[in-house]
Amino acid sequence: MESPEYHEFGSSNSIEERRITLQKGVRSRVVYILYGVLVLLLLILLLITGIKFSKLNQDMADVKLHLETIKTSVMNGRTSSAASQQSHSGGTTVQPVYLKGIDPVRGPCTEGWVVFQSSCYLLSQASATWSKAEEQCRTNGGHLLVLNNVEELDYISKIIPVVGFWIGLVERQHEGHWSWVDGTNYASTPTFWDEGQPDNWDYRENGEDCGQIHSTQTRRRRLWNDADCSLEYRFICEAAKPGH
Template sequence: QDLTYSWAHSVCLKLLLLFCSLSGSQQWVSNSCAETLCREGWVSFQSKCYLMSTSTVTWSKAESLCQSVRGHLLVLNSVEELDFISNVAEARYSYWIGLVEHEEGHWTWVDGTDFNTTPTYWDEGQPDDWSLRVNGEDCGQLHPSYRNQRKLWNDLEKTMWFFFAKKFSLVTLRRRQRSSTLIHSC
């Protein structure tokens, strides 16, 4: 049974909004084929499929769920991807992303991408590591920005509950569905 799709139907639809991503360095599938390869309820962008959940979990649980399908919370690589997510995500909700601060002042991406080489999209005044939080604010979140049309980053305590969305590479989906007629129809 296809791990990606069985997980999506049995778990994802019951979870908080988060962004998961699976790694895949080669682009074997064209953008024109993306709509065909993404399952119903998923949306595609730049050879990736995204699924928004309808319930909430903590940051650690969200990352754990992503890892259970060999993925991670979303690592935002471009302003185009941020704008896409901002347009498809529910405007009033916040979403966990794969940004974490294991050491104070040193943010890292969960997939190992060098944080210092990626563009940053912190909201005004963020990260602020709000001192009233007992456990600090060490996890990244996309939240509605009152000054901007797109969602921007915020730091937040990882024990809070938020929605998440999953992002899968079409390369990964293709590898998992070698015998699928969807692949051959592209």
């Protein structure tokens, strides 16, 4: 009588297939993990590159302003009589005028604002792009500074530090067609562009379509410069004095 044959539970082939399937699953998970790590590293690299590029743009703009300030100082030294500077538009002739700083007065203006003639002014402590600066001024009930006359410019020059500030001057459509944010006719106001400005510096990818009060190394009447609107500078807001 033949004895019955007994087989192990599951064949060797099925065990091998399960092992292969398990190995494939492990490999797939490893591949997904490595892919995720790679994507994360690429995102970090792009973020770092973007930050570095933005910092480079800002540094280049600062270098330009510094070089222009040095150039102006050298020319002033060569001309002891302080020769007059002609605005780029052929408008007002501006003599380099050195001023004394003054303490601004709040008057009837809102807390944090200072008064001069019929306007209130807010000097920002933080920096922003031109559009963000205008947005913040609008939020506070005003707009970026519109300079209507030399007296207003001299007052501002006396109360701000020697760094650059955004003002409400912008080229919205065509190169060379400047306008004030409050609708004031640009042709009706005197212009005080710094020497060689506006120059729409070719290095800037976006051009230089926003106006700012130029930085300076001395307390003097502040002249204007065109700058890349995407850069961040401090800014000056203006609003009507209460009752005007």
